[in-house]
Amino acid sequence: MTEENNQAEAATNTNPQVEFSLQRIYLKDLSFEAPQGADAFKRQWKPQVSQDLGTKIKKLDNDHFDVALHLTITVKDGDDTMYLVEVEQAGIFLIKGLEGAQLTAILNTHCPQIIFPYVRETVDSVITRGTFPALMMPPINFDAVFQQAVARARQQQAANQAESETVN
Numbered sequence: 605m606t607e608e609n610n611q612a613e614a615a616t617n618t619n620p621q622v623e624f625s626l627q628r629i630y631l632k633d634l635s636f637e638a639p640q641g642a643d644a645f646k647r648q649w650k651p652q653v654s655q656d657l658g659t660k661i662k663k664l665d666n667d668h669f670d671v672a673l674h675l676t677i678t679v680k681d682g683d684d685t686m687y688l689v690e691v692e693q694a695g696i697f698l699i700k701g702l703e704g705a706q707l708t709a710i711l712n713t714h715c716p717q718i719i720f721p722y723v724r725e726t727v728d729s730v731i732t733r734g735t736f737p738a739l740m741m742p743p744i745n746f747d748a749v750f751q752q753a754v755a756r757a758r759q760q761q762a763a764n765q766a767e768s769e770t771v772n
């Protein structure tokens with residue numbers, strides 16, 4: 605019985621344990637511009653909000669990754685930009701026991717999901733310090749965003765393959 609337990613224990617030790625932990629969250633870059641200055645407060649305006657979101661991933665060593673979430677929010681009234689906020693919030697993550705597609709998925713979905721509330725708080729803080737009305741940012745489904753990016757990449761790859769086959 606003891607020999608069976610030892611064999612079972614040895615078998616479980618050959619499979620690496622998955623380890624995931626946040627080591628640090630930090631603000632990499634922040635910019636706020638209000639090009640209209642005081643004129644923005646003298647008129648009634650209907651804000652048109654656009655946002656651009658991106659993720660950058662950098663491998664620091666075998667087990668540590670720097671994941672940065674970059675968000676640009678532009679608020680316009682017609683052709684006039686009322687304000688522009690750019691935030692790059694990052695986190696250092698320890699990730700062991702994952703490789704390939706699993707690691708890619710975690711880095712592009714779970715890590716940004718952890719960082720996003722900090723980005724949202726930073727954006728809210730800087731906008732209200734500019735004395736503009738608070739901007740309520742909705743949650744982002746990073747799993748869906750990642751799946752869409754993967755699907756686009758596959759379509760692009762298929763189109764490139766079809767194009768190279770027609771050229772040959």
